[in-house]
Amino acid sequence: MSTSPKDISVDARPKRQQTAKNIRGMKGTTPIVCLTAYITPMAARLDKHCDLLLVGDSVGMVLYGMESTLGVDLDTMIRHGRAVCRGAKQALVVIDLPFGTYEESKEQAFRNAARALSETGAGAVKLEGGTEMAETVRFLTHRGIPVLGHVGLMPQSVHAHGGYGARGRTVDEWQPIIEDAKAIAEAGAFAVVLEGVAEPLARKITQEVPVPVIGIGASHECDGQILVTEDMLGLFAINPKFVKRFAEIGRDIEGAIEAYAGEVRSRAFPAEEHTYKMRGANS
Numbered sequence: 666m667s668t669s670p671k672d673i674s675v676d677a678r679p680k681r682q683q684t685a686k687n688i689r690g691m692k693g694t695t696p697i698v699c700l701t702a703y704i705t706p707m708a709a710r711l712d713k714h715c716d717l718l719l720v721g722d723s724v725g726m727v728l729y730g731m732e733s734t735l736g737v738d739l740d741t742m743i744r745h746g747r748a749v750c751r752g753a754k755q756a757l758v759v760i761d762l763p764f765g766t767y768e769e770s771k772e773q774a775f776r777n778a779a780r781a782l783s784e785t786g787a788g789a790v791k792l793e794g795g796t797e798m799a800e801t802v803r804f805l806t807h808r809g810i811p812v813l814g815h816v817g818l819m820p821q822s823v824h825a826h827g828g829y830g831a832r833g834r835t836v837d838e839w840q841p842i843i844e845d846a847k848a849i850a851e852a853g854a855f856a857v858v859l860e861g862v863a864e865p866l867a868r869k870i871t872q873e874v875p876v877p878v879i880g881i882g883a884s885h886e887c888d889g890q891i892l893v894t895e896d897m898l899g900l901f902a903i904n905p906k907f908v909k910r911f912a913e914i915g916r917d918i919e920g921a922i923e924a925y926a927g928e929v930r931s932r933a934f935p936a937e938e939h940t941y942k943m944r945g946a947n948s
């Protein structure tokens with residue numbers, strides 16, 4: 666039997682791990698708590714508080730300094746997916762399928778989604794798109810791959826839409842977004858991320874779609890919420906309107922680095938307690 670790191674991380678997980686089916690069943694019960702994660706130590710800290718951890722393609726912007734998510738590739742997602750699965754014991758881990766890895770055909774989507782699950786140990790994939798992706802979502806879910814949809818503002822379509830502005834702020838924009846959410850749910854998605862839409866539209870979609878709607882910039886009307894962890898911790902420079910900063914980790918890091926630099930320059934660090942002595946030495 667293989668003992669690759671992949672096998673160890675999957676086998677080590679206890680049975681109480683959250684599943685896509687459980688998340689689907691949370692519609693209309695308790696609010697679903699979701700955050701992004703890209704690395705093991707962060708996943709381990711988030712895990713016990715979250716129902717779902719998303720290895721988002723936002724990793725490209727947050728960790729790699731990219732201008733958009735479009736440059737992220739599947740190998741990067743798999744690498745971070747493995748890291749997150751090593752840290753997550755109870756939350757459902759979902760891997761984002763990056764731009765260009767699922768849109769061409771349902772077969773391409775299956776091939777890459779299967780890699781994302783089998784090489785990481787994650788429990789589901791996420792893909793962006795509405796009615797045009799419904800057939801693909803059906804193909805994946807009928808073949809054992811749980812899918813989290815993503816409609817409304819879709820960052821991988823930033824060029825087609827001409828920016829990251831909120832959607833559905835006038836009623837004439839509503840219908841296609843409602844149809845997108847319904848099509849993805851009807852195709853078998855266990856839940857749908859709804860990003861960057863006005864509150865009344867979020868309320869209507871949440872009421873009319875039979876699976877949980879996970880909001881980001883989509884008001885409190887949704888069945889659950891997701892944020893990029895680095896945004897809500899104050900670690901990422903961009904601060905959209907919908908992000909509440911629950912900490913100012915970026916400021917704390919700068920303070921710590923300034924203190925470290927000062928102590929290195931003044932020779933206050935390392936002190937006695939950080940210094941190895943020779944074995945058997947008296948002093």
Ligand code: KIV
Nearest residue numbers: 701721722723858881
């Ligand atoms: O990539 C990501 O982090 C996401 C969330 C913001 C929903 O898609």
